[in-house]
Amino acid sequence: MNNLIKLSFFFFLFSCVENVDYTNNIKNDVMYLSDDKLEGRKTGTDGEKLAAKFISERFKYLNLSAKGTENYYQDFYFSNRSNPHQEIVFDNKNIDNKIHARNVVGFIDNGGENTVVIGAHYDHLGYGEESSLYYGDEVLIHNGADDNASGTSLMLDLANRLAMKELVSNYLFIAFSGEEMGLLGSNYFLKNPTVKKEEINYMINMDMVGRLNEENKLSVSGIGSAKIFKQIINANNVEFNLVEFGSSSSFGSSDHASFYYEDIPVLNFFTGQHEDYHKPSDDYDKINFTGITKISDYIVDIIEELDPIEKLNFIKAEESKNATPRFKVGLGVMPDYLYDEGGMRISAVTSKDKPAAKIGLIKGDIVVKIGNYEIIDMMGYMKALSEFNIGDKTIIEIKRGDKILSFELNF
Ligand SMILES: [Zn+2]
Known part of the structure; x- marks a missing residue:
């Protein structure tokens, strides 16, 4: 390659990298x-x-x-x-x-x-x-x-x-x-x-x-x-x-x-x-x-x-029925929001210092009961959690594979 071709080749390469x-x-x-x-x-x-x-x-x-x-x-x-x-x-x-x-x-x-x-x-x-x-x-x-x-x-x-x-x-x-x-x-x-x-x-x-x-x-x-x-x-x-x-x-x-x-x-x-x-x-x-x-x-x-329909009327969600409960405690997990086969499936354990990590819960565990609350879905899980305060002790039941395990939980 002569120098000119070489040079233009390099410019070409350069422009490929920089070209968005x-x-x-x-x-x-x-x-x-x-x-x-x-x-x-x-x-x-x-x-x-x-x-x-x-x-x-x-x-x-x-x-x-x-x-x-x-x-x-x-x-x-x-x-x-x-x-x-x-x-x-x-x-x-x-x-x-x-x-x-x-x-x-x-x-x-x-x-x-x-x-x-x-x-x-x-x-x-x-x-x-x-x-x-x-x-x-x-x-x-x-x-x-x-x-x-x-x-x-x-x-x-x-x-x-x-x-x-x-x-x-x-x-x-x-x-x-x-x-x-x-x-x-x-x-x-x-x-x-x-x-x-x-x-x-x-x-x-x-x-x-x-x-x-x-x-x-x-x-x-x-x-x-x-x-x-x-x-x-x-x-x-x-x-x-x-x-x-x-x-x-x-x-x-x-x-x-x-x-x-x-x-x-x-x-x-x-x-x-x-x-x-x-x-x-x-x-x-x-x-x-x-x-x-x-x-x-x-x-x-x-x-x-x-597109062609006239302007939509806004409807506010019914606060009482769907409102997200307030929490004073947490397990330190990320729920799998799309899981809908009963219970709350853990998609990740997010904190080393929270109860879930301390009792050894892992990704994939399905929480089915906390205290007296049977957990049917995400909303049920959130409602159950909102009932507890820091310092409360209770029993949590989880499904791991086909086993049901229970742990003592310390919020
Ligand atoms: Zn985002």
């Missing part, structure tokens, strides 16, 4: 967003800024109009809490020493009266300084492929597909920042909406949609927040084993909760909890890309059916 692919492809999007280069997309970091840039370029590629405050970006600033109970205050005027976060907002303006918000958070845990469930000594990047590169990529896929359709409503796509720190991006957006809040018809949220399993279990929450949801969710479902858990706003809550509290109907899509949740092992090689495409097909059908 903006064409529509769910797998590419997940892989880019969950790459080590983005260092876990923690709110306010350079890695998160790279992710925001990528999402804005993708919006641009799809010809979405910019609907942030500065082009596609909606920047916001805040100081981190000094304790977990403190409320975070946004302050875009005094920005020195503040955390600088940004939502990324794109718009399909069909000239309609109503706007549908389609959102997913794109931030994650960085190196796991906060909210990590990994207790190893080595400091590792938490790539958050399922949480929530998957939802962000699904949102981008929906943007691509809805941009090509003739629809009556407008569609606003928001990649939220600050979700992991307490739904900050969605909170900020609703305090400073870039479309008229009264015109928002309903909101679709996607948080962890990359682990569709062999049983095709898909959780949709919020179905009760508008009358027509149930009918449309069921009518278009051809292949999912649908599970609805909790009330519209309760556990598993993500950015849709912020909209729900503003009396906006919401639907949240979720393929379920797993043992890599909030750990460095939540990587792209465990993502079911075909599953994400299937969910995208399903959501497009739902959206198309809702």
